């Protein structure tokens with residue numbers, strides 16, 4: 001993983017930095033709370049936390065415009081929050097309640113928002129990649145200038161369907177940014193054991209798709225790379241690949257004992273490259289915010305997350321009648 005480099009004088013306003021701080025903190029605190037609710041038995045099934053990877057989705061959302069689309073894997077709560085989906089609705093879906101974004105019928109991996117152009121939430125590794133190209137195909141057909149962010153992991157990058165998709169996306173010049181969230185593990189398998197090369201983005205070269213490596217622990221670097229990729233797509237030049245080097249602090253899912261790596265490894269990343277600490281440092285050293293300002297933001301975020309958790313606990317179980325709704329799309 002790329003080490004965090006503190007950009008001495010980043011060309012960014014105090015407000016913008018505070019926005020990134022707030023958005024990344026919301027994801028982190030939300031995920032910590034989800035972990036607690038899971039431990040209390042209030043969340044069932046699978047639950048994959050995004051802690052450590054916050055700068056990836058926050059940086060890319062900062063490069064997106066209204067109407068752009070996003071689709072991702074099962075590690076999806078951060079993507080939902082970053083595109084503006086209601087924390088209460090996401091949390092209540094995790095607890096399987098009526099107030100959840102899929103009315104309690106989907107759970108952690110299966111939420112969608114037409115309004116926010118969020119297309120899931122996919123449990124089958126790599127399945128979202130061709131779907132993302134399909135979304136981009138629709139936009140190209142409609143000539144509406146929209147771009148689709150298609151996120152997938154380093155493990156998913158070894159799936160055959162990814163390369164079939166690269167080929168079609170290149171042939172059809174689709175406006176899709178393929179975002180490889182390289183958190184260095186696919187379940188318990190380290191990237192070096194599953195993948196023949198250290199970097200993955202250059203596989204796009206075989207299809208004529210440009211790409212680059214991005215430091216996923218630096219939200220400003222992610223945003224800058226995202227803007228470049230989006231400009232490429234909007235200019236009609238076809239797909240672009242961003243391999244964002246990041247790290248997940250928690251296990252693959254809540255049921256992962258994480259015996260495949262040492263505590264020291266995780267601790268080292270937390271201490272040296274944490275994406276939220278990075279922005280905190282920029283805010284403080286640039287005198288854009290005081291410790292008290294940041295404490296106030298922390299408190300505000302804690303309240304949002306607590307309210308989401310209360311809503312998720314109090315919302316009723318879905319009624320049995322819901323078994324027969326939302327089965328087929330409306331014609």
Ligand SMILES: Cc1ncc(C[n+]2csc(CCOP(=O)(O)OP(=O)(O)O)c2C)c(N)n1
Nearest residue numbers: 075123124125153154155156183185186187
């Ligand atoms: C087709 C398929 N094969 C295997 C699995 C089991 N599985 C779930 S997640 C995962 C690892 C994926 O790792 P990666 O793409 O790096 O994403 P990350 O979990 O690190 O975000 C595997 C093998 C699955 N869900 N779908």
Ligand SMILES: [Mg+2]
Nearest residue numbers: 153154185186
């Ligand atoms: Mg991975």
